[in-house]
Amino acid sequence: MSTDLLNAPESTTTIPSSEGIEVGPRRRVRSVRVDDRFNLLGAAAAGVAVATLLFGWFTPLSGLVGWVVVAFLTFLIFYAVLVAMKSDRQEVKDRVMSVLLSSAGVILFGALVFVVAYTLVRGQEALPHLNFFTESMELAGPLDPLSAGGILHAILGTLIQISIALTVTIPLGIVTALFLNEIGGRFAKFVRTIADAMTALPSIVAGLFVYSAIIVLITHQRSGFAAAMAITVMMLPIVIRASDIVLRLVAGNLREAAYALGSTRWRTVWHVVLPTARPGLATAVILGTARGIGETSPVLLTSGVTAVTNLNPFSGPMISLPLQVFDFVKSPEPNMIARGFGTAAVLILLVLTLFAVARLIGGRGPGELSSGQQRRVLEASVRDVRRITIAADRRRSPVGAPTSATDSGPDRPATPERPALPKEESSS
Template structure:
């Protein structure tokens, strides 16, 4: 009697280990067991690492020896494609089809995220490294460029006038864009109708408005039609135009996800429509509105074209936004990079580093304030106080 004849009838026959694993996965004993898609075994990790190393070696051989190709970007792209194909083939040997598709999708998504993260880290690190010779001197933050020329050493001159100009222009732009953006969002969400749909279409179209158009509009309206001089206020108005659709669109999305039960409860307690919006809807959406403000400020503080059109680079400290040109950090960095000397390049990268740090600080501060207010509003209150507040 052969070994095949001695095998019990209820024991499945497997021609290879891969088939045995597939049969074990589909057996009645494991049919109701949920499949783990997040955990990785030792074989899975070895397949991932082996595919990465093998694809790297294969692409290096083809890219540098066999085929007449060159370029780092093409090498990385070809390596990623070869890795995905090789990883799919290795996974298909021991896993069923759904697992193979899941692993391929996971590799593609995680690879794209890794590329974006590496580009972001490289950009920030490169900017800070190039600007380090400038911002390591204290005078870079406490002086302006009125007493220093482009060829002077980095121990002279600074960006004090650009920092103050950016903060003043951004503050005026926020005072203009924030009320208009919130009002527009409340109108689109709470009133709506045919005119509300038209306003939403206009706001969504203005989201992709080039900043150059905003600068040209303010230049034609304030500087040519009204005869105003180039100053920081004109730059702030141009920045507010670029910030307005961002704030309005983001606030509209936040207000639309506020639960309708809160509005109905407030109306049931006798509050008016506008009292409900002011006392219930806006406080509930406060963290999201803070995020909308952050997005608008991030868009406005980094704009260069509107400031370049309606204002101009200045080497002097100016705190009055209604007289004389006012410099800003993006404009200072732009003019420094375009200069022919090395010190101006270093000052330009230093200004870009300060701009990045300012955006990060604003983001952290606003998020902390929104979180503290949300925790304060989450404290239990007597229902009589809520009823009195809603009906008053």
């Protein structure tokens, strides 16, 4: 390699050869220059101006959606022209695609914020009342004010149903994903195909299946357990497929290193594969929980509608928050509709809380310790250093000599294990 390649400026790209051929300036895709910021602002101003002229002056068009579409398309055209003045064709493509992807993220985030904000605003009439969280609708009717009745029975029903569903889904889904990755075979392909097919299963079909298999044949009544089984049917394929993908991403050299150290397959899975994939497995559980906690149609068929608090999932109807929202908003009374939006806001907050808890449990990377674990490791290290130091002192000292400051001195009393030393020997 010649000195031309070593002394090449940072803004140029060279081919690593004996000649060090320069192929042109290095394109910066992720960095934002000052002129690019001016291009963004200028193109945005031009897009807004052109859309305003078209909809407000030249042609009497109306509609906010059309104005936004025209403004965005005009913005892209002007931005591409401005970038093309100082850049090549490939950089123009890169900049335009970056703007498109960034716009898609902003639109998605804006839609999420709009949904959450709209639900909270519409439910602000019911949320300030404490009875909304501490009472049920047993003694309240459609015409009663918001100071009477609440959704305590729906909150407890949702927590019980989703707890039962997670108790079944988490071990079964993760074990199935481990089977697909660690064992494999022809049956694994069949299981993966079934899991893929169940991912697109309509929720009403899952409700009908549980209604026919559990309610009609076994219990003969709607219950929270039947609703939990319907939710499990909807959550299980999501957890299996997401966990399967996460476990595939675990590097094979980690398994090979564990096998080389003499570990068995299942010790490798328990101590290497699962800790490495823990953040991804937590995400899989989050996705499954988000799918199951918002189901309405299977719960409607299997749990039933009730206005009283029922803590027994095996007997009697048990309503959940999504079903309670449906029951509230179908009423024409304004207070019931306000209760419905308040219930939807509580459901959103509950889902966000579950996501935060799942992130706290599985959000740390492999090998990353919590504060308590770090403290225990530090204490164990201090004990090990002390033990090693004492052992080293004992090896260096002669037989019968004191090994520490507490063991030395002529005034130390004699014991059967260690007789007293003579005066002259102790003084020497």
